[in-house]
Amino acid sequence: MRLDERRIGEIVSRYVSNGNVEGVVVVSPDGFPVYSTVNGEKGERAAAMAASFVSLAKRVATDLKEGELKRVVVETDRGRVVGVPLVKGLSLLVLVK
Numbered sequence: 001m002r003l004d005e006r007r008i009g010e011i012v013s014r015y016v017s018n019g020n021v022e023g024v025v026v027v028s029p030d031g032f033p034v035y036s037t038v039n040g041e042k043g044e045r046a047a048a049m050a051a052s053f054v055s056l057a058k059r060v061a062t063d064l065k066e067g068e069l070k071r072v073v074v075e076t077d078r079g080r081v082v083g084v085p086l087v088k089g090l091s092l093l094v095l096v097k
Helices: 005-016 040-063
Strands: 021-027 033-036 072-076 079-085 091-096
Touching: 005 021, 005 033, 021 040, 033 040, 040 072, 040 079, 040 091
Parallel strands: none
Antiparallel strands: 021 033, 021 091, 072 079, 079 091
């Protein structure tokens, strides 16, 4: 399955249409941003961490034989960070207020 710019836009639109979403980053397995609505240093840092964040959560689910990872969520006092595995090792990171 090929994930092209149009498809990435469709995925991102689903999340950005929610008024509580601060930003969305689609990241390569190497941690490079493929698409991002988060600008500047925060966007670069989010991209660099997203691949590891989702990869580690996938490993935990697999090693504990809990099935396939759907999403991983970190809740903070300012909101949530949601990581979702996509196709071909890509990851989606959603920053929610």
